[in-house]
Amino acid sequence: MRLMNRTISMLAATLALGGLAGLATPARADDAPAGDAARGAKLGYTCYGCHGIPDYRNAYPTYHVPKIGGQHYAYLVSALGEYRAGARPHPTMRGQAGSLSEQDSRDVAAFFASANPVKSEGKAVGKAPEAAATCVACHGNDGVGITGDYPTLAGQHADYLEQALKAYRKGARQNPIMNPMAAALKDEDIRALAEYFAQQSPPLWVPLPPHGPGAR
Ligand code: HEC
């Protein structure tokens, strides 16, 4: 595993240094990074302070800092824009996103999305809770978002997914698709859905400095 991680980090370093041309083929046209991953690798350095520490938690309420490694490019750009716009209320992330221009966001997103992208292998792990039937239309049977706009949930921390669904349900996190999706979910549905998607594979990963992929 260590050796594999090293190989992967070297690949990430190569990508970061050499740019993406010819090395990484985006999974889908609508998720093609329009950002500069090499520049993103430098700008993204501050992000490791939280996103690069496996098992690091938000202080209050307590839940894991989400894994952003391998997440879809388009979703990462959009998430950063939502923090800037206030549709997502987390104060620290609003500050972080607020310090990035639109171009910076694209570059950082290109780096985290493309160093070791998570691509569907089409196999779901375990038995899906009944409530998952609607979710998989967008988030995929194995939790890998079917297009770049739909976040990958596979391998994400269960407590973060739970927190996100509760935030949609109470409207603290605003999104025209997810607010109605979460509105009818009970606490036990949310728990089961979060656990189901968290155990799917291939998983998102925790980027480790200096250049990316490392811990799942
Ligand atoms: C001080 C800790 C901290 C730092 C530094 C930080 N983040 Fe975050 N980030 C968080 C936390 C906590 C969340 C979850 C917030 C929430 O619940 O909305 C988060 C959420 C995110 C998300 C949303 C993930 C998802 O699945 O929706 C993205 C994207 C993100 N951060 C990117 C970045 C980038 C890029 C940087 C560097 C420019 C960065 N973060 C720096 C703590 C941090």
Ligand code: HEC
């Ligand atoms: C019609 C497509 C669609 C369906 C169906 C759907 N989602 Fe989503 N989901 C989205 C989109 C788009 C986002 C990103 C919204 C945003 O930017 O906040 C999202 C975001 C999420 C997130 C936050 C991910 C993160 O990293 O922060 C979770 C968790 C989630 N969905 C779970 C579910 C569950 C569970 C269901 C089924 C009950 C479901 N979704 C159904 C489209 C969908």
